[in-house]
Amino acid sequence: MCGGRGRVVAERASGPAGVRGIDHVGVTVPDLDAATAFLVRALDAEVLYDTLRREEGPKGGAGVEARLGVPAGTAEVAIRMLRLPNGPGLELFEFRGPRQDPAALPCDLGWQHLAVYVDDLDAAAARLAGAGATLLGEPRPLPERESGPRNRFLYCRTPWGSTLELISYPDPQPYERRTARRRWRP
Template sequence: MNVNRGINHIGLTVPDMEVATDFFKKGLNGKIAYDSQKKTDEPRGGDYVEHILGLEKGASIIHKRMMVFGNGPNIEMFEFKDAHQGQSQALQDIGYTHISFYVEAEAFERVLEQVKEAGGEPISEPHSNTKYEDTEGNKTVYVKSPWGSLIELQTIPHGYYYPNDSEASVFIPTSFND
């Protein structure tokens, strides 16, 4: 029995919660589910929190927000104070490097413009996906968010094809009405 249902959320630390929220709302139609930590609350830190979350001494969470995007995984965002923070710079860096949003093919250019208007900067022009994703009408582009994280916009309207030794099919979010 497979007890793993799939990805629930992706954690993302941002330098400014409101800038990130504004980008995700305007650029990708994100919606706030809840704030489990607000700036008006006592910051979440101290020895116990440092221990259970692996934080550096003195770092504390000042804002934590869950955002919803269509019917895919949610994004849980964190804003810290008193933390020494580095930043992933490019796709070759170790760690989680980007979040990919599936976009309807007929809306791809419109969504890209929406993301740019929200402060995103495309790294290149939209281009074809790579092997197994390069079916008719496919398209992808990486965009830097206002705080520097990579966001991918992708469409594969005619689905994937798979090698003979494939063990599973890739999840593609289905259409929904909001």
């Protein structure tokens, strides 16, 4: 890691851990089947498998509490892995327990939204609304460093209150003129 700046960047990109990218995102939902239906309809998600079927659960106790860092009395009711068409998996969790806060808002600490790249933002927004999402305004141009004639985004809320962003940036972005680094694009 001592070496020139280029060497540090190269080592970071291919370092000993071999980090490649996001495999899946875990999402806690109030109703596994309803959330699955929404994500299939809204985002073309595909059900891969159930890690924990409802009839096998719930699973709780000290092991679950320690492994997940959840309060005593929390139990996993059902877990399902979905896959987006060209992206990471979505692992859905349904829990029962003494504490279940509402979904995080963008102003809360921690992971606060999932962004999905789409080719046709207007069609994707209409599809989300038709599946039960609440659109938070109209599609907007991406800000200055990401701007381009057709580069836009839109936030919405899932039926259970999580924040979902639709984003599309088919045109070159201004930051690309200042660096060889590029954000990952599906």
